[in-house]
Structures are given as C-alpha cells and as structure tokens.
Amino acid sequence: MAPLSRGRELLESSVRYALAGAGMVTPQLLGRPTPCAGWDVVALLAHLSDSIAVLHEAIAGPGAGRLLPVAPGGDPVAQLRGRAVRLLSACAAADPAQRPVVLGGRELTASMVMAAGALEISVHGWDVAAACAGPPAPPVPAGLAVVLLTIAPLLVPPGTRPGLFAGPVQLSGPAAPSDHLVAFLGREPR
Numbered sequence: 535m536a537p538l539s540r541g542r543e544l545l546e547s548s549v550r551y552a553l554a555g556a557g558m559v560t561p562q563l564l565g566r567p568t569p570c571a572g573w574d575v576v577a578l579l580a581h582l583s584d585s586i587a588v589l590h591e592a593i594a595g596p597g598a599g600r601l602l603p604v605a606p607g608g609d610p611v612a613q614l615r616g617r618a619v620r621l622l623s624a625c626a627a628a629d630p631a632q633r634p635v636v637l638g639g640r641e642l643t644a645s646m647v648m649a650a651g652a653l654e655i656s657v658h659g660w661d662v663a664a665a666c667a668g669p670p671a672p673p674v675p676a677g678l679a680v681v682l683l684t685i686a687p688l689l690v691p692p693g694t695r696p697g698l699f700a701g702p703v704q705l706s707g708p709a710a711p712s713d714h715l716v717a718f719l720g721r722e723p724r
Contacts, residue, residue, distance in 0.1 A: 540681065541648025542625050545589075547678045548652040549618045552582065552659025556611045558666035564610070568665040569721045570658075571700075575665050579610035582658045586617040589651040592635045593644055594624035621651075650689050653682050657699075657719045660712070670724055673712030680711045686718055 556579065564576040573581070628644045635647045642650075656674050664671035673679070690699055700720025705713060713723035 541643075541645035541652065542628075544652035544678065544681060545625055545648040545655070546622060547675060548656040548659065548682075549622060551674060551678065552655045552662065553615060553618060555659045555663030555666065555672065556614055558663060559611050560666075563666050566665050569661045569716075575662060576610055578658060578661055578665070579614055582655065582662070583610065583614045583617050585651070585654050585658070586614070586621050589647065590617065590621045590624050592647050593621070593628050649685055652678075653686060653689055653719075656682060657716060657721070660716050660721070664721075673710055674715055676711050679715045683711060683715050683718065686715065690719065 559575060559579070565574050567574055568578045570578055570581075625644075625648060634641045635644050656678060660671055660674055674682070703717040703720060703722050705717050705723070709717070709723065716723050
C-alpha cells in the first residue's frame with residue numbers, strides 16, 4: 535500500500551508518539567526552549583493543538599464546528615489530548631478515498647491530509663520530547679519514521695520551507711530513521 539494511502543495509520547501512530555512526548559511535560563518545563571527557534575514548550579503545545587484543530591476541521595468537514603482556541607492559562611497538555619481524541623474520531627469516521635478535503639487551498643484526499651498531519655504531529659512531538667527529555671530525544675518509532683521519510687520530500691518540497699521548517703541538517707555517520715527524519719525537517723537530532 536502506498537504511503538499516502540496509509541494516512542489514518544500514520545496519523546494514529548504519530549498522535550500516540552506526540553502524546554507520549556507531551557506526557558513528559560510538567561509545569562516546570564513549560565518555559566523551556568524547544569528545537570523550534572523562539573518557541574518554548576507551551577508555545578509549541580499551542581501550535582500543535584492548533585495544527586490538530588485545522589486537521590480536524592479539514593477531515594471532519596465544514597459541519598463539524600470549529601474548535602475553540604487554546605485557553606490561556608489552561609492545561610496545554612489536556613487541551614492537546616482532547617483535540618487529538620477528536621481528530622482520531624473524525625479520522626475513524628472519514629472515508630479516506632471518497633470525500634475530497636480542501637487544505638491550504640488545495641484539494642486532497644482525506645488520506646493525504648492525514649499523512650501530512652502525521653508528519654507535522656510527529657516532528658512537533660519530537661520537538662516536545664527533545665525539550666522535555668533533553669538530548670537525545672525519544673526517537674520517532676522506526677516504522678513510522680521510515681514511511682514519513684518517503685513522503686516528507688513530497689509534502690515539504692524544496693522552496694517551500696520558509697516559515698514552515700528550517701533547511702535540512704546534514705548528518706555525519708550512520709543514523710536511525712528518526713534522526714534522518716528530524717534532520718530532513720531542520721532539527722539537530724543529537
């Protein structure tokens with residue numbers, strides 16, 4: 535099965551990984567810097583929650599209702615978990631091959647949107663884990679990282695990085711699939 539047609543499976547795996555990383559967050563770590571320049575853990579959790587809300591709306595359709603913005607001063611991990619549950623419920627109800635989904639002005643299949651969401655959620659899950667656990671961060675599961683590595687160049691082609699991801703980081707020596715994935719997306723894995 536082609537990687538872009540495995541969107542639901544990839545998204546479920548990426549959400550599990552990201553929530554495991556978010557499970558390391560404590561109130562003392564909320565202000566800690568992350569691999570995303572200029573963002574602390576609380577800002578990154580808010581961004582990840584917002585990304586999940588956009589994915590939910592795209593997959594569930596216009597009648598699903600907008601999710602409210604992240605509440606200031608609330609528990610950002612609880613907010614993330616709640617949104618992740620709603621997203622996965624919407625994915626379970628979606629027919630990935632039937633209804634086209636419009637995201638960023640482009641019409642895609644629901645499975646393609648789920649695969650793109652898996653990439654975003656996995657890398658930011660790694661960012662949260664890296665900020666909380668310190669180097670080295672718990673890796674993106676090898677099977678997930680391998681598949682995301684095959685689709686990442688399709689989803690983040692050259693020339694589309696400004697404002698999205700930093701340029702690829704060159705690795706020296708052998709590296710695990712997780713290291714290759716986060717390096718492709720502009721992170722220093724070690």
